[in-house]
Amino acid sequence: MRYTILASLFSFLILMACQSEQGPLAPIKDKSLEQGAWRGLLRLNDSLELPFELAYDGQSWEIINGEERILLQVDSLGPDSMRWTLPVFGTYFNIKQLNRHQLRGEWVNSQKEDYRLPFKAEAGQAFRFGPKTAAQSSLAKKWAVQFSPQDSANSYPGVALFELDPQTSILKASFMTETGDYRYLAGEFKRERLQLSAFDGAHAFLFTAQRQGDGSLWGQFYSGKHWSTYWRAQPNPKAQLRPMDSLSFLKEGYEKISFSFPNSQGDSLSLEDERFEGKVVIVQIMGSWCPNCMDESRLLEEYYRRYRKEGLEVIALSYELPKDMDNFKQIEKRLRTDLGISYPMVLAGPADKKAAAKSLPMLNHILSFPTAIIIDRQGKVRKIHTGFNGPGTGDYYEEYREELAQLIEQLLVEQ
Template sequence: MRYTIFASLLSLLILMACQAEQPTGSTIKDKSLERGAWRGLLALNDSLELPFELAYDGQSWEIINGEERILLQVDSLGPDSMRWTLPVFGTYFNIKQIGPKSLKGEWVNSQKEDYRLSFRAEGGQAFRFGPKTAAQSSLAKKWAVQFSPQDSANSYPAVALFELDPQTSILKASFMTETGDYRYLAGEFKQERLQLSAFDGAHAFLFRAQRQGDGSLWGQFYSGKHWSTYWRAQPNPKAQLRPMDSLSFLKEGYEKISFSFPNSQGDSLSLEDERFEEKVVIVQIMGSWCPNCMDESRLLEEYYRRYRKEGLEVIALSYELPKDMDNFKQIEKRLRTDLGISYPMVLAGPADKKAAAKSLPMLNHILSFPTAIIIDRQGKVRKIHTGFNGPGTGDYYEEYREELAQLIEQLLVEQ
């Protein structure tokens, strides 16, 4: 009996000793990840990384793009591994903790086939490109930009909006194009060199440029791992693009648009349905893969809730990749959950401008996702707005918000 008790105690002591020899911090919780600012880095290729800012408060993680904050869904994958899932787009990171200030893994863009970028993050780094220092020179706020200036077939204009903090050299920016803006960009301007980046779960953008002797900027723009081009900019306080309301229109002989597309319940929706009769209707041409479309969706949902009782309807024509109903059902559920969209959505076709134009043959083209078609109570098209400049463009976004609200109110009171 005594021998049995002694043997049991000895076994327990040996077990405890073995456990004590195991390295501590075998779980994410035990390793006490650094709280506060983190710096994330996506590898665009073997020699180029895209930086972005992260914040961790001990419970939740956020991605920071200028004024934008993106809350991540965090799920454990094991003792020292986790998955970050981004809202709206559903892309995700698979991550392994290396130490209290070190993470490694990959970002997976599930909307594209086999699209993965290596990722690492470093804790305690409260900057994007480099430490904050006082600016040595100024930077004009508005610039006329030409992307792909050496390729006339693919060249396109833009307007750059820059806001430089002279105390820190931190640069906040956006580029407006005729099909939409490049959203919230952040970076720095030091020693006549500009660096900007953004990562929102769909776009991974990196801009670099050097100020030239004539005051212009010349540099390169990278979009993910698959595309890059050169860009040139000249300071110009009067820089502007063609009006977004002039780029798309009905072909001659048409006053109305018509369509019939299925929703996730299998019912076909069209403007001839009782729901839309004698209503002011906004038809949104969009895709869940498109950040500008998601910015527009937030605004349309706000106005839908505000004006619905007075007679406003909104319907989203969703062009997706892949184009199948099972995928669309997942997309719709995600957008209703993450963005709070309550207006109807239908699956209109594949994520392709030519295919979208074919499905709406009364339009001259589909130049951009998104495109908003505003229709009066008689079913006539009153305005077509191509593209979307979102909240990252500041005053330009606020001006459009006001213009759209005024147009909706005007059409609602018309008989």
């Protein structure tokens, strides 16, 4: 009897180890689950659920965010349970299979303390908020937005970009702000009511609004389980924000920046190193927890590979929570694997704008993660670009891609 109990305890400990965040997990290929479209729901609070779209082809799972597809790493936790790990951010779902049509579990953001959201999913639901129907009315494509309009101290502007399909009422959207965009949003506009959501592994966004009699939109914006604010919008084809290269700048008396931060091998890197001497350098202020930083990293890696032989260098200053080297080593490995980053990264400090500003005292402030500082061959700062409008913003993203490429090419030919 004693040996039976010990053996059972040993088996239980092995199972629990396999379910730990770092434990080895075996690939799972469960063909009993229904293939095709699934609808996932994250419970933000007792009365609010955030929907998102999933697809399963018998081998792999994907999260669908508008034009974006996020491939999940699927591992077995047991005969009827599994873990989905999201790329880049390292967050995950622990899931129990109820039957071939239903899943239950929780989403865990391990970078935040005790951050868990209940989750469920059901097969055969190829929609986000409701079945597809013809749109009852039209919606302007561009809107001037004010977030927290009733709180002047915390109010901030935005620009909404909407694309409504009149045949299905499906609405694709993004919101641009002075610190970046809210990436790929999708939902519907029916009976003068707007609903949008996005889930990318780091942020869970939910927008609701009702069109008012004067043509404006008035609604609420929810981010995760802790934060929400009101927002209002007016259709405005000329809506714009302050230029992103005007928001951060060098303090008077400075024309260069300097720093010295450790990389994952324990070596300190600075712009005075031989590697950067006489090069055009882009200094990326970022964090692994930041979806806009993920989008910017993909673009910087593309340009790093294109222009490196001509004299371009990129270095990422990573501000993380928690700020410790063991955590940073795991983060760097994940970003190099999931995003293909090959340029150097250093651990610059905690994920806090005030702390980041203290680490770079020649700047007026750090307004946003990410921020890109473009430096010429003489080491002088030529441009500081605050925030990032990614591929979810369409033409705005393409314009910045072209603008950045032209600036890099201009600086590369200068002596």
